[in-house]
Amino acid sequence: MTADGQWLTFLALLLPFAAAAIAPVLTKALKHNAAWLLALAPALIFLHFSGFVGSISEGETLSAGYVWIPSLSVDFSWFLDGLSVTFALLITGIGTLIVLYAGGYLKGHEHQGRFFSFILMFMGSMLGLVVADSFLTLFVFWELTSITSFLLIGFDHSREASRRAALQALVVTGLGGLSLLAGLLVIWGATGVTSMSALLASESALRDAPLYMAALLLILGGAFTKSAQFPFHFWLPNAMEAPTPVSAYLHSATMVKAGVYLLMRLNPVLGDTVAWETILPLFGGATLLVGTLLAVRQTDLKLMLAYTTVASLGLLVMLTGVGSEKAVEAAVLYLVAHSMFKGALFMVAGLVDHESGTRDVTRLGGLRKAMPITFVAAVLAAASMGGVPLFFGFLAKEEIYAGLGFAGGWTAFLTLVALIGNGLMFAIGFAVALKPFLGAKVETPKHAHEGPILLWLGPLVLGGLGLVSALVSGLSHQLVSSPMSSAVLGKPVTVTISTVPHIGMPLVLSVVTVALGILVFAMLERGRTAMAGILTAIGWGPDQGFDQVMRGLTRLSFRVTNVIQNGRLDYYMTATFVAVAAAVLIPMGLYDEWPTVPQFPRMPFYEWTVLLIGLIGLGAVIYARDRLTAIVSLGIQGFAVALIFMLLGAPDLSFTQFMVETLSVVILALVMTRLRLSPTDHRPTGEKVLDVAVAGTCGAALGLMLLRVTQVPFNTELSEFFSQYSRVIAHGRNIVNVILVDFRGTDTLGEIAVVMIAGLAILALVRIRSVKPLAENKEEG
Amino acid sequence: MRTLIFRTVAPYLTSLMILFSIFVLLRGHNEPGGGFIGGLIAASAFAIYGIACGVSPVRRALYFHPMAISGFGLLVSAISGWLSLAFNVPFMTGLWTKVSVLGVPVDLSTVLFFDIGVYLVVLGSITSVALALEEREHG
Amino acid sequence: MEVALSFVVSVFFAVAIYLMLSKHIIRILLGVSIFGNAVNLSIFTAGRLMREVPPIIPEALPTPEVATASPLPQALVLTAIVISFSLFAFLLVLAFRAYQELGTDDTDGMRVAEPEGEPMPPLGY
Known part of the structure; x- marks a missing residue:
């Protein structure tokens, strides 16, 4: 790729976030019409990525990016092949329609700008996720989709159900994200590569690695939670608490497909093993059945669609797991078809809700006259969903049955599962598309009429595409289905299926599916009661x-x-100092770093006296019976320290210590005369013994460590440096002062800033007036 | 504490201590001393004055609020650090010059101003604390 | 000398910690003050000791002619003394104000931030 192209792709990846940043301002200025401008962002990205379709359909792949953290071999890089470009096109194409739809749907909503911002950020995250090459880029965008979808699902945050759904989605997909991270790290450890393109080029390195099973399970943990596989499916229907544009976007082409994307992406390196071909179809099949059966139970249009989404995801996982050429082609076709028809149907459901005031299917009917365009869009989408010939969904379904192969045993069972699932989805699809529009007119909370163009444009375009793309199936296969299938399979394949029915087993099964669907559709009410x-x-x-x-x-x-955190300071203190003692003693014991037994020090008499004065001062502080004794004793130990500094060639320290001790005694006296406090100890004996033990151990530990430190050779390099250059470079003869104000001046600047802040804080504390002057009253009284 | 002798002696004692603190500050680069010690001596001087004669005479004598002095000191220190940038050398590089005051050569340096800043910060902060506590004592 | 000081330092630490384990805020403050001294002394000792020769270069020489006490730990301790004094002053005033507001010097009675018997947080969303 040329440098220009690389730069453009990078811009394309940033554009959604840039658009998200200006969305609130733009919406404030233009109201809902800002949608037209904001939709330009995804539309431009769509155009950018469609520029790659030509070369990719000829079998090329592109990877490019920028170095991010070279020391950890982490790059910000992307990888474009049939799979990622198809996803990018779905995300941005449907994204464009969704932004427009949201313009109409949330018209006049006080937080519409915020909504645009969230959904564009989500789009950017999703886009980054599908084109990411390096593992870290993938993971970062994966987590970003979790966070932005949390914001979107919880958009209506004043309702508890909304908050719950958002939190649930975040917890489930967030846990999955951690699992994915662990999986990617395992892959990194097992194969040594940090990018998808390198991993795909490594052939079967991962499959042969001893950690294959761990990597597989961890990756599946990420993919299954994101793609709402049973038993993690529950967050998806709950996420219907979000405004409909969110549902239409997250649950058709994006969020929930991320898991499927990951499985498809890793199919060439993780797939084709017994574990893969067992786990995926098992969970996928279970999800398909659970999803469709629960969908039957629902009366809410959005919930019906949500459960069929769960089912569809199950179907996709199942097909990816089967892994044969036909099955993968079927998964690809179904994924594309599903993105279009599910997006359209969600938007239809939202439109009906928006115009009539309810989305309860039992309270709707006869809207076809009032909302003709919506009706057309709904029927187009449902036809694709049900797999009616001439529609893209039909191609997918034919390929599904061809791919499962009904060869007996395991695959026959899967075929049966797919048959039941498809039949039920057929029924639900048409229930959503037909029930609100056909039959006698039912009184609805709002007087229904056709929505504005912003609202019906999206579903109509997507519904129509489901028809058009199938009619020109040769072209759609050449540009989309074949490159994508090749990417998933890791070898070039050509998808050939067309709208002309082939006589054979798939067709028979299709007919059975439709028959089953019509049967269920007719008995939907009874099925619902039974399921309930x-x-x-x-x-x-x-x-x-x-x-x-x-x-x-x-x-x-x-x-x-x-x-x-029981709120008792002495408890915290005890815990802290026990930890300190342990932290010092345990490593010394483990590595046998005890100090050697020292010789008895030979010191002049006056030095012994100074040390003794210090110890006497300490003892007096502990045994002081009144506050004056305590203060004076504190002074004694301080002055003893000052004398020690004086004796050991540190006059600066000595002076400073003298001044500080004097001031300490003065301010302590000032405060203590105000406080009616007795410094004597009231601790019970048992507690005293414990405290003495803790304090003694801790003190001994720190003393031993110090002794050990003084017994190792001393590195005098720094001290010598300062001694050598203090006069020569810094023109000062007092080396300590030169270090303070010159060599380490920046440190000192920070330290005086601390002194000043402490002074300010003290002043503020003194000045604060008591809200209820409890103690002061007591003292005066 | 506020005996007659103490009250009489305190102003003189304070003045002497402050002179001494400035002496300690200025000789700090070559002999024991420096901004920290000087500042502490000066702060003790004001604290003694405050104990002896009450807080308001000290505040009058200081003229500026002690925290303002402290802030000014921090500013002086920071500026003497930044000054080196004007001469295209890294932050905090010491700059030296000799000026002649009444025929006596005197070394002037950014390092000296930095130390003066330290002195003022310590003086201001600690005086402010001591005075605030003394105010409660008498107030 | 290092040996003797190591022993003194450990007594300083032990006394400081014993005081800090008390429930009385004023004893805790005394402990903090002693703790600061203990830390300063241990930094000073860890930098090795040298009797009576301060790190000051004689007037006539460019570098010290005899071995002096190590200047680096002294510089570290000097600022540490001033900072620990600031901290001590702050804690003192904080304790004083807490005593005024709460009417107790017993840390068990100071339960404003973590009151006893706090109710369970709501289980909903």
Whole structure:
């Protein structure tokens, strides 16, 4: 890639964040019409990435980037192949429509600017995630999607349900993110590469690594939580608390597809093993069934779609896990189809809600006259979802059945699962698309009529695309499906399926699916009642489990806090000093660094006297019976220290210590005369013994350490440097002072700043007037 | 504490201590002494004056608020550090010059001004604390 | 001398810590003051001791002619003395104000920041 191209791609990755920064201001100025301008950002990025489609469809891949932390071989780099470019196009293409849709949907909302900002940031994170090459870039963007989706889901933060959903999504996907990080680190450790492109080039290095299983499970932990696989599926339907543009975006092309993206990306290096081909179809299949069955239970349009999204993700994971050429092609086709029809259907649901005031499917009907454009969009999208011939979803479904292969045993079972899932999704899709519009007109909270262009543009374009892309299937395969499948499989393949039905097993299964779908559609009411009964009978699910875990965590941390932070200072002090003693003694014991037994020091008599005075002062402080004795004793030990400095060739220290001790005694006396305090000890004997033990051990430990330090050879380099150059360079004969004001002047500047801040703080403390002068009254009274 | 003798002696004692503190400050580069010690001596001087004669005479004598003196000292120290940047040498590099005062050559340096800044910070902060506490004593 | 000072330092530390383990705020303050001295003395001792020759260069020479006491620990301790005095003054005033506001010098009675029997935080969202 040329330097220009690299620069442009970098700009494209930054653009969403830049747009997010100006969105609030722009929205303040232009109200909801800011959407038209803001939608330019994703549209431009879409154009930029579509420029790569040509060369990538010819089998090229591009990787580029900038060095970030060379010492850790971390780069900010990206990798463009069929998979990442397709994702980038879906993210920005649907993103453009979503921004426009949000302009209409949140028209007049007081925080619309904030909303644009959040959704553009999310778009940028998602875009970065899918094009990331280095592991760290991938992880950073992965976490950014978790955080920005938290903001989006909790957008309506005044409602508790919203807050709960946001927190739930953050906790589940955040935990998954940690698992992913661990997985990436394991891969790094096992193969020594730090980027996707290098990993993909390493062929089967990872599969043969002894840590393969650990890496696989950790990566799956990240992917399954993000893509809402059973039993982590519960956060996705709850995330429907978010405004509809968020649901339409997060749950069609982006957030939840991140996990699927990761699996597809790693398929060439992690896949094609027994573990991969067992775990993925198992969890995927379970998710598919659970998702569709729960979807039947719902009456809320958005929740119905949410559960089918869970199901679709299960289907995608299952197909990726099967891993055969056809299965992967099917996954690719279905992923693209799903992004379009699910985005459209969510927007339709939001539109119906926006115009009629309800999205309860049992309270809607007969809107086709009032909202004809919406109706058309809904039918187009549902047809693709149900896999009706001539639509892109049909291609996907044919390929699914061809890919699963129904060869008996395991695959036959998977085929059956896919059949049931697809049939139920067919029913739900048409229930969402038809029930609100057909039948007799039902009175709705708001008088329904067609929404503005901002609202119906998105679903109509996406619904239409589902038809057009299938009609020109040769072109769509050449540009999108084949390069993407090749990237997922790690070898060049060509997708050939077209809208012309082939006579064969897939077609038969398709017909069965449609038949099953129509049957369920007709019996939807009865199925709903039955499912409701079953769910009430079970009573507990992961969703309630989440609440229980969170409550348990709160209780646990409350108890732990009560024990650790019990508010008693002596307890904290004891713990601190025990830790200090342990930190000094244990390493000395472990490495056998005890000081050697010293000789009895030979010192002049006066030096012994000074030391003795200090010790007497210490003893007097402890045994002082009144405050004056305590203050004077404190002074004695201080002056003894000053004398020690004096005797040992430190006149500067000695003077300073004398002045400081004098001032300490003075201010202590000033304060203590005001305080009616007795310095005598009231500790019970048991506590005294403990405290003496702790203090004695700690003191002995620090003394031993000091003794040990003085027994090792002393490095005089610095002291000699200062002695040599103090006069010559710094023109000063008092070396201590030269160090303070010249050699280490910046340190001293910081220190005098501390002195001044302490002075200010003290002044502020003295000046504060008591709110309720409790003690003062007592003293006066 | 406020005996007649103490009150009479205190102003003279204070003046002497402050003179001594300046002496200690200025000789600090070559002999024992320096800004920290000088500042502490001066602060003790004001504290003694405050104990003997009350806080308001000290505040009058100081004229500026002690915290303002402290702040000024920090400013002086910082500026003498920054001054070296004007001569294209790194922050805090000592600059020296000789000036002649009444025929006597005197070494002037940014280092000296830095030490004066230290002196003023210590003097101001600690005097401020001592006076604040004494004020409560008498107030 | 180092040996004797190491012993003295350990007694300083032990006394300071014993005082700081008390419940009475004024004893804790005395402990803090002694603790500062203990730390300064140990830095000073760790820099090795040299009797009676201060690190000052004679008038006529460019560098010291005989070995002097190590100047570096002295410079470190000098600022440490002033700073620990500032901290001591701050703690003293803080303790004084706390006594005025709360009417007690017993740390068990000072429970404004961490009151006893605090209710459980809400379990909802």
